[in-house]
Structures are given as C-alpha cells and as structure tokens.
Amino acid sequence: MSLLSKKAVVLLLAAVAGLGAINAQAAKAKEKAATEKVSMLGGKFTFVLPKGFVADPLPASPSGAVGTMYTNEATKTVVITAENRIPEGVNVKDNDGEFLDASVSRFIEDQSKALPDFNKLSEKSLTRKGTGLGVRQVDSTATQGGGQTLNTTLLAGSGTKMALVQVISRASDKKGHDALVTTLLKD
Numbered sequence: 001m002s003l004l005s006k007k008a009v010v011l012l013l014a015a016v017a018g019l020g021a022i023n024a025q026a027a028k029a030k031e032k033a034a035t036e037k038v039s040m041l042g043g044k045f046t047f048v049l050p051k052g053f054v055a056d057p058l059p060a061s062p063s064g065a066v067g068t069m070y071t072n073e074a075t076k077t078v079v080i081t082a083e084n085r086i087p088e089g090v091n092v093k094d095n096d097g098e099f100l101d102a103s104v105s106r107f108i109e110d111q112s113k114a115l116p117d118f119n120k121l122s123e124k125s126l127t128r129k130g131t132g133l134g135v136r137q138v139d140s141t142a143t144q145g146g147g148q149t150l151n152t153t154l155l156a157g158s159g160t161k162m163a164l165v166q167v168i169s170r171a172s173d174k175k176g177h178d179a180l181v182t183t184l185l186k187d
Helices: 004-032 097-114 174-185
Strands: 036-041 044-049 054-058 066-072 075-087 119-127 134-144 146-160 159-169
Touching: 036 075, 036 159, 044 159, 044 174, 066 119, 075 174, 097 119, 097 134, 097 146, 134 174, 146 174, 159 174
Parallel strands: none
Antiparallel strands: 036 044, 054 066, 066 075, 075 159, 119 134, 134 146, 146 159
C-alpha cells in the first residue's frame, strides 16, 4: 500500500469516527430535548415532563423503593419520582383519605427532622379526573443543596403501592416552579 493510500484510509477512518461522534452528540441532544412521560401506580398517575429534563435512575432502597431523578440544568430544577410497596401488606383504595392523611403527616414529620428550616406552606387534597386517584400536595420551603428551595411533594396510593413525586426548584423561580407543578397535575 502506498503512503498516499495509507493517508487516505486514515483520513477516511477519522471522518467516519467524526461522523459517529456527531451522531452520538445529536442523539444525546435529542434525548435531552425530548419530553419524558412518567407513569406510576400501574398507569393511574401519569404526567409528561417538559423538554430539558434528563433521567437518572436512583438505586433501589433496602425497602424495595424504586425511583428516578430528573434534572433540568437550564432551570436548576429537580423532579424525583419514587414508588414503593405499602408496608405490612396494606391494600388501599385509589382515593383512601385515611391512608393519604397518615402518609402526609409522616412525610411532614420526616422532613421537619431532616431539614432544620423545613417550612410547610400549604397542603391540598386533589382527585385526578381521569382515574379518581386521590393525591395529596404539600408545598414547602427548605435549604437544600446550599440554597433556599421551593418544594412541592405529591403523594398517592393504589392497591399495595404508594408513589411520591417531589419537585425542587430555586426559591427565586416561583413562577417556573408553579408552572411545572401545574403541568404534572394535568389530567
């Protein structure tokens, strides 16, 4: 093989490798740009995250809880979803007020212990129109990740499973935070 041929082959391989890298970058950008559909509790609690969120599976907990953390670098927003079996084999209705009230009380107690400046702002009871699933919403503030944050936590249960969705935003982005929560609660 002549020197010219070897150079041509090296250039061709470099060009192909370069195209592969460009395609990989384009696929990654498309992945970040795509919306993310989240489905929990056997499809009874679903929502679509807007473009810009990147999913990162969380390690399973010792109790068997599984979840995903979605981050949006541009807005500095985090959405955490987790689903777990209800302890002691409890089976709840889709809108079980007693279960939801107890879950919210326990959540607020745990957050107060974990975050010294946890401040509950409001609590709401909601029912998803399409499924009749009862959801409790707790809005709060706390210092997390070195700064003041807005937090909205959504709790629901159905059958032997419970779900938690937590939206964490910078305190300075109340408008964006509220818009995201509204998007997640759309039926």
